[in-house]
Amino acid sequence: MDSISKPVSVIIIGAGISGISAAKTLNDNGIRDILILEGTSRIGGRMKKVNFGGQVVELGANWLHAGEGSHCSSPLLEAANKIKLNTILSDYSHLASHVYKQEGGLYEENEVEMAMDKALTIQEFGAKLSETNQETNQEDMSILDMQRLYNWMPTNPLEKLIDYYYYDYEDGEPPEATSLKHTLPRREFNDFGDAQNFIVDPRGFESLVHLLGKQFLTYTNEVVNDNRVKLNQVVSEIYYTDNGVTIKTEDELIYEAKVCIVSVSLGVLQNNLIKFNPELPGWKRRAICEFSIASFTKIFLKFPYAFWPTGPGTEFFLYAHERRGYYPIWKHYENEMPESNILMVMTSGEESMRIEQQSDEETKIEAMEVLRKIYGDGVPEAEDIFVSRWNSNKFYKGAFSNWPPNYTTQQHAQLQAPIGPVYFTGEHTSLEHFGCVEGAYYAGCTTGKEVIKYLQQGV
CATH class of the missing domain: 3.90.660.10 (Polyamine Oxidase; Chain A, domain 2)
Structure with missing residues (x-):
């Protein structure tokens, strides 16, 4: 295959906040011959x-x-x-005063408050159990397992709703699909605060991605016009060897680099929308498939x-x-x-x-x-x-990641681990803040620093 342009040091696939923060990290450290390939007509990813x-x-x-x-x-x-x-x-505030029954009519405020207090008591039990299990190196369990251990299960519509409010609303998935160890206590609340x-x-949430971009990319009238950003470039294949990577798009365009950073969503990887040649090793594919979006x-x-x-x-x-x-x-x-x-x-x-x-x-x-x-x-x-249809959108195939029960930190390290010159980033690769924008931002910065070390080694 012939390259359509001069090979660069690094190609970043995906212009969400992870991809842009990775690119900025590279640029800030003197690696400016980069290329960002974005499949859609905009930058920002799931900040849209x-x-x-x-x-x-x-x-x-x-x-x-x-x-x-x-x-x-x-x-x-x-x-x-x-x-x-x-x-x-x-x-x-006053949420308990605005909870409606299935066929209409409000629940009594006291009844809702009691259900919420019960849910919070169980959540506090779960947080303490999670910390104890980690200290004693116990195996993980699901949120649902924790609730059963407490000898409680939501049965009526109100209890199911309150349970949904405290878990599914935050995690995107129900308690049986959510890790206790990596969910409670909620790290993002402890680190950044629980106010929303x-x-x-x-200008939209995406303006924060543009704020990063404006620090190293050229813009005209609030629109990125840097020749290092290629929009509407849907990557279909990644060929890699120890000597570098070759990227092929759906339009049969070819790009080459020493290193590639894959900053697409976990859902895109799980659905094999980008083919790797050679195929990713089994441990890597398993780490991708067993995490959750x-x-x-x-x-x-x-x-x-x-x-x-x-x-x-x-x-x-x-x-x-x-x-x-x-x-x-x-x-x-x-x-x-x-x-x-x-x-x-x-x-x-x-x-x-x-x-x-x-x-x-x-x-x-x-x-x-x-x-x-x-x-x-x-x-x-x-x-x-x-x-919104994030799950059926081929550029995302899901909204945000969630840590499933019994998925180990070793597997997560494998999820994030590079394969030769191919690096992986995104909110799903953040150990502490997966599933949120802060995790996406930090993941991109971390991956950028890892790629810098790789290039400095002259591999």
């Missing part, structure tokens, strides 16, 4: 905005961790403050007017259904975008995948049925709907 109902809403990452007493400040929150990105602290800053800025869906609905409660303590409301994760967590945008008349409902797991496979009209019918059970038959018809 869309115009809906006259407003800008986030399809992917939406919150930044914050809070007093945390071990350190989120680097992305610091970046957001630097460019004065508009954020509003999400208000979960909601991004509500027309969650399906998480946001559904946005635009109405002619707001028919839901507004004001302090009303931002979120919950819906309890016998089917776990059936349109469970709702949020209005009146605090951030007054008179926008937009609701967002979030779901994950099997319900998320089911919703992705049906039409938007079918989803709207289901969502409207739920809203009319909550607020009555007078609820007006939604004027518009938008459904």
